[in-house]
Amino acid sequence: MSAPAPQPELPITFRPTRTRVVLLAVGILLFVTLLAIALALPSLSPGERISFIFTGVLFCGVLALLARPKVVAERDGVTVTNLTTVRRLEWPEILKVNLRPGDPWVFLDLADGTSLPVLGIQPGIAKAQAIDDARALRALAETYGTGDHTR
Known part of the structure; x- marks a missing residue:
């Protein structure tokens, strides 16, 4: 016994804690990556840039929800x-x-x-x-x- x-x-x-750290780190990294792509590509229209940023926010939000x-x-x-x-x-x-x-x-x-x-x-x-x-x-x-x- x-x-x-x-x-x-x-x-x-x-x-x-470990799962939370991984989820939040991946969410932030994904958001920053998509934001960098949206700002770095000159051929994107404003709508496409907003779409990239919105997708990053959406993924980051879902991963933050999973870390809750x-x-x-x-x-x-x-x-x-x-x-x-x-x-x-x-x-x-x-x-x-x-x-x-x-x-x-x-x-x-x-x-x-x-x-x-x-x-x-x-x-x-x-x-x-x-x-x-x-x-x-x-x-x-x-x-x-x-x-x-x-x-």
Whole structure:
């Protein structure tokens, strides 16, 4: 049996840092490249230049959206920010924190019988960090979900 996860200090934010850095860096690089092409080619019409710049902004925006997921754990609950949604949960609403082998991210089993994906903890390019984060969130859910707020 593994040792219990250490209790992190609250508030704490979990996010896929490496994935976020890669997505934002690629987005900025892509935007700068398309902007440079739009400004460097003299044969482009103003409409074509705007089209290049708009495409760069669009790609950068999509990659920034993909870099958005996070989980913020506080004493009174958890805020899960996924791509386009934000959901606030009280600790007793979280029954279980799951990260099974092969899962793309953590899933929360909720008291209402549903499951909530938590894209802020994903084992993509930082598997060990995601496992540690999932264990920490699980320990917090077990502590605060039972009403034991003494820690």
